[in-house]
Amino acid sequence: MKQLLVALVLVLGTTPGWAQWLDRPWQDIPRTADGAPDLAAPTPRGPDGKPDLSGLWNGEPPLARLDPTILEPWVMELALQRQQEYYRSRPYYQCLPSGPEVEQSADWKRIVQTPAMLVILDEELTYRVVHTDGRELEANPVPSWMGYSVGRWEDDTLVVETNGYNDQTWVSRRGVSHSEQLHVTERYRRPDFGHLRVDVTITDPGAFSEPWGYSVEFELAADTEMLEAICDRTSDAWTGNLSDSSDRAVSVPVETLERYVGAYTGVYGGAERTFDVTLSDGQLTATIIRGYTSSGLGAAGLGEGAPRLLVPQSETQFDGLGLGFRFVAGDEGVATELIVTHISGNYTYTRDE
Known part of the structure; x- marks a missing residue:
């Protein structure tokens, strides 16, 4: 499924110029006395005084515990059916965007922050644009795989609201679905130079009887680069059931x-x-x-x-x-x-x- 490009890895191992990208020191970042990136240095800020979230980040997939009693019956029934099929209809296994799926909320991400927007680039070649120019979410947007996002600052926290998801994505690789009423709220905090925390709240009255959420902890992946990861074959050939x-x-x-x-x-x-x-x-x-x-x-x-x-x-x-x-x-x-x-x-x- 998700694979690093083998050819690229081989070239990296034989071409000094390219290999430098994976261990090339970043310029103009704070460092400790021994030359390592100073992850505890003060939070960088933009001209407006707000935290600058830009950087290359890597985080562990979160532990999201969901009370099964809040699942609407159709959600549980569909999840158990997908379990019997080894989850082969998971969008990620079909080389489709994962959208709001919990398991894809971490790993490698590059954030680029400008005065009008925040761009989030994922290693599997999907992206999100968070508009911070004052616009509001539309009430009935055309459904999409990644949704539509707007952000606003509350002190040093960037609050991102997203709606407009289609109902083809999952919120968990365990087969848990959502409806087109899904609304995701994320709160981004950068407490220092090398750390980023994102608190996520999931609200969907069509699928869950109450909101639920999880948190993701990222660390700045300084002095390296993000390689692309691609899906080059789908699960269409999977056979059998539990x-x-x-x-x-x-x-x-x-x-x-x-x-x-x-x-x-x-x-x-x-x-x-x-x-x-x-x-x-x-x-x-x-x-x-x-x-x-x-x-x-x-x-x-x-x-x-x-x-x-x-x-x-x-x-x-x-x-x-x-x-x-x-x-x-x-x-x-x-x-x-x-x-x-x-x-x-x-x-x-x-x-x-």
Whole structure:
């Protein structure tokens, strides 16, 4: 899906002139005594005295927890249907703009601030224009993928209001939709030279019974450059559904399942993670109890951290919401390792003592 241009990377590794762009020091920025960018330096300001938000920013995807009880029934029904289809209709997987999707609110962004507008450039080649010239949002704009944005200053905070989204985008990669009544409010604060915080509030009476929100923390990515990331193939060729694993389910004795119960700890995405495997009514369930940092909305059955019913495909191999789980038993038949198969590879988790 999203890929850095391999050819560009190869050239960067062989052409000194181009390679300098990725580690070329920026000019005219504050630095510490050792020459590093001084991220704690005072906030830069424009001629009007307001914070200048310009810069190249990088942030971790936020943890957005959404109470499932505020979802309108049609939103939950559609999200669960998309889950069964491995989310293959996600706009991002179709090489379409992600619009207001939570997971695309962070990562790499370049902000260019002028007196009349703020331009936000994303690494996947989409962009937004926030007009700060005093205009107001239109009541009934032509729906668009990225919406229409206006901004105003409240002291040192830039408040951005956006409407006019079409209903083709999602607010979460977990399949959570919105209606064309969606209204997004963002509050941008730059407390010092090297940090930017964005507080986001989502309001959509057609999809959610009350507003909800999340925050994104960015750090200035000084002395480097942003490479483009492109989507060069869609999910049209994806096949299968989650229900397929139930059709292939086999019967496993409860005595065998009992040997798999326990906590298993390993490393995923550079962080320690623990799966807790439990047994109830003859069914195994796996739940991430530590190291869950994904930005899934957390609605029951939707988020990565939601409990996963393990459907047996053999005595040792199970399927759980699209992930493969294989238990490795020791000499006494009790599982000592859990191998979780993800699209990015196999990850080994060792049973906790």
